[in-house]
Amino acid sequence: MTEPLIEVHDDATALATAVAGALVARLADAQERGEEPQVALTGGSIADQLHHQLTRLGNDHGTDWARVVFWWGDERFVARGSDERNAGAARAAFLDPVGADPGKVHEVPAADEVDDVAAAAAAYATTLREHGSGEFEVVLLGVGPDGHVASLFPGHPALDDEGIAVAVTDSPKPPPQRVSLTFNALNRARTVWFIVSGEAKAEAVAKALAEHPPADPHEVPAAGVTGSVETVWFLDRESASKL
Numbered sequence: 323m324t325e326p327l328i329e330v331h332d333d334a335t336a337l338a339t340a341v342a343g344a345l346v347a348r349l350a351d352a353q354e355r356g357e358e359p360q361v362a363l364t365g366g367s368i369a370d371q372l373h374h375q376l377t378r379l380g381n382d383h384g385t386d387w388a389r390v391v392f393w394w395g396d397e398r399f400v401a402r403g404s405d406e407r408n409a410g411a412a413r414a415a416f417l418d419p420v421g422a423d424p425g426k427v428h429e430v431p432a433a434d435e436v437d438d439v440a441a442a443a444a445a446y447a448t449t450l451r452e453h454g455s456g457e458f459e460v461v462l463l464g465v466g467p468d469g470h471v472a473s474l475f476p477g478h479p480a481l482d483d484e485g486i487a488v489a490v491t492d493s494p495k496p497p498p499q500r501v502s503l504t505f506n507a508l509n510r511a512r513t514v515w516f517i518v519s520g521e522a523k524a525e526a527v528a529k530a531l532a533e534h535p536p537a538d539p540h541e542v543p544a545a546g547v548t549g550s551v552e553t554v555w556f557l558d559r560e561s562a563s564k565l
């Protein structure tokens with residue numbers, strides 16, 4: 323468990339630009355050490371801006387995108403062609419333009435590819451186990467106004483799942499069926515970067531970072547994730563306004 327660092331940027335654009343710059347530098351460093359870094363991407367409102375900035379940077383920092391292994395912290399269980407799919411948006415705006423290797427982009431199976439959401443979670447967990455069960459260089463996490471991360475929602479039984487990936491069948495945020503990495507998997511990451519923008523998230527950020535008393539991850543799931551080497555909360559002024 324690492325002490326969280328906090329970095330506040332002016333607005334969502336500055337925030338996404340900073341995280342994109344930090345990510346390409348971190349991945350290039352890992353590749354220079356001869357590693358093939360694994361990254362878990364996030365969905366949600368900040369993801370589009372982040373993808374845009376990552377594509378703008380492209381190979382500028384020497385990152386070889388074809389030698390990065392991609393995962394998602396969570397996925398909505400919808401058809402592959404659905405606009406709601408986190409992976410679809412990332413592929414179109416970022417992974418395809420920068421030349422990610424399709425064989426190293428590991429999506430959660432879609433609703434039109436497997437029987438049910440439990441089968442999707444089981445298949446994702448199997449693929450993760452084949453790649454080290456979540457030895458992530460970086461996990462990127464958005465945070466919902468209720469403090470959820472990935473698809474781990476306050477008070478939900480998925481918070482206590484001890485596997486790697488869990489099926490969520492009654493998400494309070496639509497769509498109701500999702501697959502999420504568990505706390506167990508997320509907490510194996512070397513680096514966890516929260517990316518949080520907007521006034522609506524300010525309360526959740528303040529609760530997650532409270533020290534006395536610290537937040538209960540069952541009430542504020544974001545408080546239950548830390549990197550083994552580094553945890554950074556990348557915020558904009560609005561999301562940091564209640565700290």
Ligand SMILES: O=C1O[C@H](COP(=O)(O)O)[C@@H](O)[C@H](O)[C@H]1O
Pocket residue numbers: 364365366367368395396397398408463464465466467470471472473495
């Ligand atoms: O549904 C989701 O929500 C969270 C937070 O999204 P936001 O739109 O409130 O920023 C996101 O991190 C997650 O990946 C996504 O599936």
